[in-house]
Amino acid sequence: MIIEILRNRVNQAIIAAFGAEYGEIDTLVVPASNPRFGDYQCNVALSLAKKLQQKPRAIASQIADNLNVTSICQPPTIAGPGFINFTLLASYLETQLEKIQRDPRLGVEQVKNPQKTVVDFSSPNIAKEMHVGHLRSTIIGDSIARILEFRGHQVLRLNHVGDWGTQFGMLIAYLREAYPTALTTANALDLGDLVSLYKKAKLRFDDDEEFRHSARQEVVKLQSGAEDSRHGWELLCNQSRREFQTIYNILDIKLTERGESFYNPLLPGIVEELSRQGLLAESEGAKCVFLEGFTNKTGSPQPLIVQKTDGGYNYATTDLAALNYRIQQDKAQKIIYVTDAGQTNHFAGVFQVAQRAGMLPEGVEVKHVPFGLVLGENGKKLQTRSGETVRLRDLLTEAVSGAKKDLEARLVIENRQETPEFINKVAQVVGIGAVKYADLSQNRTSDYSFSYDKMLALQGNTAPYMLYAYVRVQGISRKGNINLDNLPSRSVELEQPEELILAKHILRLNEVLGEVEQDLLPNRLCQYLFELSQKFNLFYDRTPVLKAPEPQRTSRLVLSDLTARTLKLGLSLLGIEVLERM
Numbered sequence: 001m002i003i004e005i006l007r008n009r010v011n012q013a014i015i016a017a018f019g020a021e022y023g024e025i026d027t028l029v030v031p032a033s034n035p036r037f038g039d040y041q042c043n044v045a046l047s048l049a050k051k052l053q054q055k056p057r058a059i060a061s062q063i064a065d066n067l068n069v070t071s072i073c074q075p076p077t078i079a080g081p082g083f084i085n086f087t088l089l090a091s092y093l094e095t096q097l098e099k100i101q102r103d104p105r106l107g108v109e110q111v112k113n114p115q116k117t118v119v120d121f122s123s124p125n126i127a128k129e130m131h132v133g134h135l136r137s138t139i140i141g142d143s144i145a146r147i148l149e150f151r152g153h154q155v156l157r158l159n160h161v162g163d164w165g166t167q168f169g170m171l172i173a174y175l176r177e178a179y180p181t182a183l184t185t186a187n188a189l190d191l192g193d194l195v196s197l198y199k200k201a202k203l204r205f206d207d208d209e210e211f212r213h214s215a216r217q218e219v220v221k222l223q224s225g226a227e228d229s230r231h232g233w234e235l236l237c238n239q240s241r242r243e244f245q246t247i248y249n250i251l252d253i254k255l256t257e258r259g260e261s262f263y264n265p266l267l268p269g270i271v272e273e274l275s276r277q278g279l280l281a282e283s284e285g286a287k288c289v290f291l292e293g294f295t296n297k298t299g300s301p302q303p304l305i306v307q308k309t310d311g312g313y314n315y316a317t318t319d320l321a322a323l324n325y326r327i328q329q330d331k332a333q334k335i336i337y338v339t340d341a342g343q344t345n346h347f348a349g350v351f352q353v354a355q356r357a358g359m360l361p362e363g364v365e366v367k368h369v370p371f372g373l374v375l376g377e378n379g380k381k382l383q384t385r386s387g388e389t390v391r392l393r394d395l396l397t398e399a400v401s402g403a404k405k406d407l408e409a410r411l412v413i414e415n416r417q418e419t420p421e422f423i424n425k426v427a428q429v430v431g432i433g434a435v436k437y438a439d440l441s442q443n444r445t446s447d448y449s450f451s452y453d454k455m456l457a458l459q460g461n462t463a464p465y466m467l468y469a470y471v472r473v474q475g476i477s478r479k480g481n482i483n484l485d486n487l488p489s490r491s492v493e494l495e496q497p498e499e500l501i502l503a504k505h506i507l508r509l510n511e512v513l514g515e516v517e518q519d520l521l522p523n524r525l526c527q528y529l530f531e532l533s534q535k536f537n538l539f540y541d542r543t544p545v546l547k548a549p550e551p552q553r554t555s556r557l558v559l560s561d562l563t564a565r566t567l568k569l570g571l572s573l574l575g576i577e578v579l580e581r582m
């Protein structure tokens with residue numbers, strides 16, 4: 001990729017100018033901060049000034065003198081205090097485009113060291129409604145998994161479903177009195193009932209001492225494997241699972257369920273291990289590890305509780321067991337956890353304890369990928385008009401019907417007739433794509449406000465805008481009766497500024513995906529695709545394609561086709577489908 005090549009060349013120039021001992025330093029080649037100065041810039045001269053005891057400009061010119069980039073860019077120029085600027089040659093861009101034209105990966109390299117990576121995402125809780133937080137985790141986690149997979153990593157997508165814990169004791173105890181068939185007959189309830197029964201059970205649990213007692217006994221029964229409790233629990237899990245699966249089907253999400261219950265048999269071993277390592281302490285009767293660097297309001301160290309007074313285990317204990325299992329059994333080299341930012345301290349605590357307990361071998365990386373809240377258009381937590389939490393299924397249905405309404409209005413204006421199949425398909429792809437894109441295009445760490453109108457708009461940084469750019473290219477091929485898959489190679493000629501700008505952008509995909517892998521910020525890919533669509537639209541509005549004479553015509557068709565393929569690939573990495581017409 002271009003930036004890598006430039007980095008290599010700068011590295012060689014530094015060695016030639018100042019000696020091999022400078023071969024390890026970061027070359028600081030980055031995309032130019034301002035396109036007026038070129039395409040890439042190198043800032044290394046400024047950072048070398050102190051070491052070399054020379055002026056940065058002098059250093060820059062020595063590097064430039066030793067640079068061998070004649071086939072790639074115009075002679076580098078030195079600007080300001082000592083930046084080296086590179087402007088790519090049209091001829092170089094042309095060869096690069098011709099290369100990727102024949103490459104289904106569009107120049108995106110496979111990583112040299114594929115890593116076994118666990119992406120822990122979605123992870124809703126049984127007997128509770130999947131909420132917008134889980135939607136964010138699902139969309140962001142899926143996109144991260146897709147990108148890592150495409151880069152060549154071996155990804156295990158895990159759904160750490162909340163399917164274990166005291167809430168089941170409560171629920172089973174309640175169902176025994178209120179709705180016993182739910183524990184013996186499959187599909188006796190739907191998830192809506194289950195959620196409201198859960199709420200009622202919780203109320204009983206909070207008010208009624210006797211009920212609390214029987215709920216605790218149910219937990220013990222369940223944990224000791226009592227047949228009827230186990231059976232009831234499984235039915236409840238299946239009930240929720242079906243509902244989750246409908247959402248995953250709508251969103252085209254693949255993931256392996258491995259819920260909290262899976263790790264249950266391993267929990268006593270974790271507590272023993274912590275004790276063996278001398279890390280275990282007591283806090284108000286509970287077993288815990290006191291965290292270093294985390295204090296509560298009164299300044300005393302914060303505990304990570306691993307076993308409660310009643311002997312039950314915690315969310316954190318399960319996460320320690322899961323972490324250990326993923327490293328030991330799954331051989332994970334990297335574990336990525338996608339949850340709301342509210343769990344930042346939880347993961348910091350778990351990672352610290354794992355580290356101190358020797359569960360984190362060198363070379364294994366654990367990363368919490370936090371995200372902000374989903375807000376309504378009023379800037380407050382997203383709710384229905386009556387103040388309830390929004391059901392995901394309703395939210396997705398509404399996005400699809402919004403997309404359908406927009407499309408039908410457009411069909412009237414454009415005086416077009418389309419079949420119901422076409423209309424439904426377009427509405428589905430646009431509606432779901434819009435929801436995903438609205439989420440992914442935000443820097444995940446900030447809160448974002450959910451607005452159907454904004455996400456469905458044909459203009460702006462939205463899915464429909466990008467889908468439309470893709471459709472425009474397919475329109476060219478239909479209109480000109482051209483099979484874009486059969487365009488001749490070695491036919492790119494870049495002349496107009498819009499062509500050069502578009503070409504350079506197309507060639508940056510590999511670089512951008514590398515960045516996304518580094519920061520796990522899919523919004524960078526969105527931004528890239530948005531700019532690609534803008535640059536394509538500018539090119540298409542200003543330069544004739546079908547009406548251009550040869551050789552420009554074919555060259556511009558290749559550029560258009562590469563734009564479309566880049567959009568399709570990029571969107572697929574966000575989990576978004578494209579349409580041939582819309």
Ligand code: ARG
Pocket residue numbers: 120122123124125160161162319322337338339
């Ligand atoms: N079930 C949890 C929740 O709804 C998310 C689990 C995230 N993954 C993990 N390994 N803790 O908040």
